Every structure is written in structure tokens, then in C-alpha cells.
Amino acid sequence: MRPLSDALASPDNVNAFELTPQEAEEWYRGRDVYPHAAPVADDVLVTFQHQPIGLAKRIGSRLKNSYPRELVRDGKLFTGNA
Numbered sequence: 001m002r003p004l005s006d007a008l009a010s011p012d013n014v015n016a017f018e019l020t021p022q023e024a025e026e027w028y029r030g031r032d033v034y035p036h037a038a039p040v041a042d043d044v045l046v047t048f049q050h051q052p053i054g055l056a057k058r059i060g061s062r063l064k065n066s067y068p069r070e071l072v073r074d075g076k077l078f079t080g081n082a
Contacts, residue, residue, distance in 0.1 A: 017044040024048040033063045
């Protein structure tokens with residue numbers, strides 16, 4: 001039996017939305033993401049490399065990031081920014 005997070009992040013789940021590496025970096029910096037193709041659902045599980053990384057609400061063509069600013073302010077989540 002798969003864990004719930006794996007089942008939700010499955011590529012065939014309509015509520016899962018896979019980010020590109022560039023979009024994932026923007027996401028981890030706390031920024032909203034403007035994907036080339038917006039998800040169908042209004043509320044989605046954001047994934048990167050098929051792993052869940054957050055929840056988002058689709059507002060028009062953007063995915064609203066709700067990460068707390070104090071967790072992403074230093075920009076050290078990616079090794080190139082250490």
C-alpha cells in the first residue's frame with residue numbers, strides 16, 4: 001500500500017501539478033509560479049520530481065504560493081545560493 005502523499009502526488013491525479021526545475025526554485029523562494037499550462041483544478045498539490053512540495057490555489061494563470069515568508073527569505077534552499 002502506497003503512502004497517501006505518494007498517491008496524491010501520482011502523475012495521473014488531476015489535483016497534482018508537476019513543476020519544472022525553474023518553477024520549483026521559484027516556489028521554494030516563496031514566489032508565486034506562472035506555469036506555461038495552468039492546472040485544471042483550482043486547488044492542487046504541487047509536486048517536483050513526483051514528490052509533494054506544497055499546496056497551491058490557482059488564481060487565473062498563476063499558482064499562489066502560501067509558504068511563510070520567514071521560511072524562504074534567506075534563499076539557501078538551493079545549493080547554488082549557499
